[in-house]
Amino acid sequence: xxxxxxxxxxxxxxxxxxxxxxxxxxxxxxxxxxxxxxxxxxxxxxxxxxxxxxxxxxxxxxxxxxxxxxxxxxxxxxxxxxxxxxxxxxxxxxxxxxxxxxxxxxxxxxxxxxxxxxxxxxxxxxxxxxxxxxxxxxxxxxxxxxxxxxxxxxxxxxxxxxxxxxxxxxxxxxxxxxxxxxxxxxxxxxxxxxxxxxxxxxxxxxxxxxxxxx
Amino acid sequence: xxxxxxxxxxxxxxxxxxxxxxxxxxxxxxxxxxxxxxxxxxxxxxxxxxxxxxxxxxxxxxxxxxxxxxxxxxxxxxxxxxxxxxxxxxxxxxxxxxxxxxxxxxxxxxxxxxxxxxxxxxxxxxxxxxxxxxxxxxxxxxxxxxxxxxxxxxxxxxxxxxxxxxxxxxxxxxxxxxxxxxxxxxxxxxxxxxxxxxxxxxxxxxxxxxxxxx
DNA sequence: GCGAGTTTGAAACGGTTGTTTGAAATGTCA
DNA sequence: TGACATTTCAAACAACCGTTTCAAACTCGC
Numbered sequence: 001x002x003x004x005x006x007x008x009x010x011x012x013x014x015x016x017x018x019x020x021x022x023x024x025x026x027x028x029x030x031x032x033x034x035x036x037x038x039x040x041x042x043x044x045x046x047x048x049x050x051x052x053x054x055x056x057x058x059x060x061x062x063x064x065x066x067x068x069x070x071x072x073x074x075x076x077x078x079x080x081x082x083x084x085x086x087x088x089x090x091x092x093x094x095x096x097x098x099x100x101x102x103x104x105x106x107x108x109x110x111x112x113x114x115x116x117x118x119x120x121x122x123x124x125x126x127x128x129x130x131x132x133x134x135x136x137x138x139x140x141x142x143x144x145x146x147x148x149x150x151x152x153x154x155x156x157x158x159x160x161x162x163x164x165x166x167x168x169x170x171x172x173x174x175x176x177x178x179x180x181x182x183x184x185x186x187x188x189x190x191x192x193x194x195x196x197x198x199x200x201x202x203x204x205x206x207x208x209x210x211x212x213x214x
Numbered sequence: 215x216x217x218x219x220x221x222x223x224x225x226x227x228x229x230x231x232x233x234x235x236x237x238x239x240x241x242x243x244x245x246x247x248x249x250x251x252x253x254x255x256x257x258x259x260x261x262x263x264x265x266x267x268x269x270x271x272x273x274x275x276x277x278x279x280x281x282x283x284x285x286x287x288x289x290x291x292x293x294x295x296x297x298x299x300x301x302x303x304x305x306x307x308x309x310x311x312x313x314x315x316x317x318x319x320x321x322x323x324x325x326x327x328x329x330x331x332x333x334x335x336x337x338x339x340x341x342x343x344x345x346x347x348x349x350x351x352x353x354x355x356x357x358x359x360x361x362x363x364x365x366x367x368x369x370x371x372x373x374x375x376x377x378x379x380x381x382x383x384x385x386x387x388x389x390x391x392x393x394x395x396x397x398x399x400x401x402x403x404x405x406x407x408x409x410x411x412x413x414x415x416x417x418x419x420x421x422x423x424x425x426x427x428x
Numbered sequence: 429g430c431g432a433g434t435t436t437g438a439a440a441c442g443g444t445t446g447t448t449t450g451a452a453a454t455g456t457c458a
Numbered sequence: 459t460g461a462c463a464t465t466t467c468a469a470a471c472a473a474c475c476g477t478t479t480c481a482a483a484c485t486c487g488c
Contacts, residue, residue: 012318015228018476028437033477035435103317104226105374113378121379143388143396147365150372154364157371160319162360164327165335174357182357189407190400232446242467247447249465 004032005046009093012100013043013108040107047101047108050094051116058083060123070130071188077127078152078187079180081120085156086176099156124148132195144191151183218246219260223307226314227257227322254321261315261322264308265330272297274337284344285402291341292366292401293394295334299370300390313370338362346409358405365397 003025007016018032018039025031036042058080064073085095101109124145132141155162174182217239221230232246232253239245250256272294278287299309315323338359346355369376388396 017474019474028435029476030437030478031435039476099317099371102372102375103313104229109374110378113375117375118379139388140396143393144400146368146376147397147400150366150368151361151364153368153372154360157313158316158364158367160323161316161327161331164324165332174353179357182354183361186358186361186404186408190404193403193407194400231444233444242465243446244448244467245465253446 001046004042005093009096013106044108054084054094070127073127075184078184081152082176082180095156131191148187215260218256219307223310227320258322268298268308284341287341289398292398295366296394309370345405362401
């Protein structure tokens with residue numbers, strides 16, 4: 001399974017070959033079918049195991065006590081999410097596999113969305129509900145959540161592009177601490193401002209919002 | 215080439231088959247090798263053509279006159295970027311192919327990064343330089359650019375996931391107009407706040423920034 | 429130490445891939 | 459029309475894929 005995780009992370013489900021997996025594991029080609037039934041079941045087993053590892057290595061509420069403020073909870077959420085996505089050790093394979101799965105879904109994505117992604121989405125929604133003024137349009141809350149997740153997943157999806165951009169290293173992936181700090185600051189600043197404008201007209205569409213430049 | 219663009223967008227370079235391309239084009243299997251040399255050259259030709267189409271259908275300065283403000287230029291940049299990525303017509307194929315290329319690069323990505331992505335990155339950097347106070351740390355400018363691009367590309371990369379999230383449709387992809395407006399508002403709010411805090415200590419690291427919650 | 433149950437191994441199978449081949453069809457121009 | 463170049467076509471090729479087969483090797487309770 002360790003070898004399989006490596007190969008799946010490198011090539012994706014479809015392009016990974018059981019021959020390479022078995023070779024890297026020092027096993028025979030028939031081993032996969034004997035122990036797991038087929039390639040797809042091995043993939044499912046690897047994915048489940050990696051999700052479990054990533055989840056309890058970087059829990060979303062890392063270092064929070066019971067009465068943490070919403071701001072603290074968002075900070076922890078962003079940081080642990082980034083760690084799961086960017087960390088170079090075991091869970092890096094989880095991040096790479098998930099990134100591929102999002103762009104090119106297999107049947108495994110349905111279960112991942114339900115068991116792994118949905119709870120994260122619910123958690124973020126709850127944090128944002130506490131962070132934004134009461135009565136905030138749920139659609140706005142949702143959009144803010146997507147803006148935050150987007151900033152994070154960007155580094156999971158686009159690393160190959162960042163590495164190719166000039167000038168040398170200027171667009172390289174920043175170190176994780178610096179990155180988590182920036183995304184948190186950027187997002188909190190936006191949430192504060194959007195919350196302020198929205199609090200005055202909890203149900204209004206955009207009447208009192210500052211007009212966008214045209 | 216039209217059939218090829220379709221099939222490449224659906225399955226990616228590696229998983230697309232010349233047989234399906236030729237069948238969809240009503241041509242013989244040998245046609246690809248006869249007219250383009252090999253599968254990779256056809257892919258390169260398709261990618262170049264789609265980039266050209268997307269670029270002059272949704273130029274980054276759509277509807278701007280010469281003395282547009284930085285805020286207007288950012289608004290136009292975000293909107294046209296989103297259109298290139300999400301629009302359902304021709305350029306949808308370009309968006310899907312680019313998304314795949316970012317997660318699973320082929321040799322074609324090197325040229326795309328240089329000729330297509332780099333100019334966009336330079337443009338966004340210039341806009342942000344005008345938008346943030348003079349003396350802003352270039353690293354911060356860069357991070358803000360990545361935050362903005364991340365929010366946009368998220369919808370290109372994660373649509374399959376969004377469609378699978380409960381509750382029904384609540385996390386579906388919002389319509390483009392609403393989305394462009396949100397990302398612009400979210401980003402401008404963050405830029406304004408970060409600019410304010412940073413302007414007081416143009417070169418300082420984080421001394422006077424509001425402390426993050428722990 | 430032995431025999432039933434489990435695991436491994438080399439080889440092969442059927443299927444799909446990108447590419448090549450060489451003949452047939454089509455187009456071009458005197 | 460007749461010659462020549464260009465394009466299409468069905469068929470085949472070699473390589474690789476996931477999976478199966480079945481004999482050999484191993485494990486472990488007795």
